[in-house]
Amino acid sequence: MSIYKALTIAGSDSGGGAGIQADLKTFQELGVYGMSVITAVTAQNTLGVQGVYPMSAEAIEQQLASIGEDLTPAALKTGMLFSGDIIRVVAAAIQKYKWEQVVVDPVMIAKGGASLLQQEAIDAMIRYLLPLADVITPNIPEAEALSGIAITDSMSRQEAAQRIHGYGCKQVMIKGGHEDNSEQATDLLYDGQSFTEFSSRRLVTRHTHGTGCTFAAAITSGLAQGLPMKAAFHLAKSFIQAAIAEPLNIGNGHGPTNHWAYRRGVSNDDVRINENVATPGAR
Numbered sequence: 027m028s029i030y031k032a033l034t035i036a037g038s039d040s041g042g043g044a045g046i047q048a049d050l051k052t053f054q055e056l057g058v059y060g061m062s063v064i065t066a067v068t069a070q071n072t073l074g075v076q077g078v079y080p081m082s083a084e085a086i087e088q089q090l091a092s093i094g095e096d097l098t099p100a101a102l103k104t105g106m107l108f109s110g111d112i113i114r115v116v117a118a119a120i121q122k123y124k125w126e127q128v129v130v131d132p133v134m135i136a137k138g139g140a141s142l143l144q145q146e147a148i149d150a151m152i153r154y155l156l157p158l159a160d161v162i163t164p165n166i167p168e169a170e171a172l173s174g175i176a177i178t179d180s181m182s183r184q185e186a187a188q189r190i191h192g193y194g195c196k197q198v199m200i201k202g203g204h205e206d207n208s209e210q211a212t213d214l215l216y217d218g219q220s221f222t223e224f225s226s227r228r229l230v231t232r233h234t235h236g237t238g239c240t241f242a243a244a245i246t247s248g249l250a251q252g253l254p255m256k257a258a259f260h261l262a263k264s265f266i267q268a269a270i271a272e273p274l275n276i277g278n279g280h281g282p283t284n285h286w287a288y289r290r291g292v293s294n295d296d297v298r299i300n301e302n303v304a305t306p307g308a309r
């Protein structure tokens with residue numbers, strides 16, 4: 027039996043819905059052995075973020091070395107990286123150990139508004155990490171911050187994807203969870219040549235804490251198992267749709283998604299793929 031190994035480099039969410047906890051649960055649900063490098067500890071629950079405690083660059087470097095010198099991940103994802111220093115240490119390890127299948131979830135702000143990435147770190151992310159990324163998965167505000175383009179319609183979203191692709195990552199997936207006025211939750215993929223949309227029915231719920239982390243971890247799981255990129259996106263979209271569709275209803279605020287719903291077969295037949303989408307004038 028092959029053991030597929032995946033690594034998450036991210037922050038801890040004490041409430042268990044996002045960050046390292048969401049990633050490891052997703053890896054396990056999808057049959058992948060999960061490993062973790064913790065960049066920061068957050069005190070967090072469904073009501074918000076009560077504290078952020080970054081690890082030292084040395085502690086992160088040592089965790090990366092422990093993995094690099096013994097265990098080779100077939101795919102990895104990054105989540106909350108917090109500072110430019112941490113980004114540089116992570117980028118150096120990816121190069122040193124020649125890790126492949128790199129999924130960058132450019133976590134910037136928690137849904138409650140707390141900052142999980144310092145402003146100066148955006149430049150470091152563009153400079154050091156994006157050229158190493160096989161795919162980056164920004165939500166709409168993150169894509170705006172990275173591209174400097176206000177996303178108001180499908181054309182501006184395509185332009186933002188092209189701008190971000192220009193920083194050197196192989197593929198860009200701009201997620202549509204924040205597009206509240208649409209009946210669809212549509213994620214846009216740009217691979218440098220064409221645009222593909224992955225759409226599902228938008229579910230009306232406030233329990234979306236950790237959706238982005240879970241989605242990127244599911245992509246990483248698919249890549250770790252050798253799926254081609256588009257198949258990994260399809261898997262991840264089905265996984266997150268099921269996880270949102272059957273919320274756990276725990277906590278008094280924005281609750282977590284249900285990581286075991288996909289395995290139970292909840293609503294995972296709902297994803298539509300629209301290839302070669304192009305808005306005239308965008309390219």
Ligand SMILES: Nc1ncnc2c1ncn2[C@@H]1O[C@H](COP(=O)(O)OP(=O)(O)O)[C@@H](O)[C@H]1O
Pocket residue numbers: 164165166201202203204211212213226227228229230231234236237238239241263266267270
């Ligand atoms: N209400 C929803 N219904 C269905 N899918 C959603 C909903 N909210 C988010 N998603 C999906 O969850 C994934 C994460 O998206 P998003 O919430 O934009 O990320 P983030 O957590 O980084 O802000 C995407 O695939 C998105 O389409």
Ligand SMILES: Cc1ncc(COP(=O)(O)O)c(N)n1
Pocket residue numbers: 036037038039044045046068070105106133135136137142234235236237238239240
């Ligand atoms: C440690 C940590 N990492 C990431 C997120 C973002 O979560 P979301 O997926 O809801 O944007 C978070 N709230 N906490």
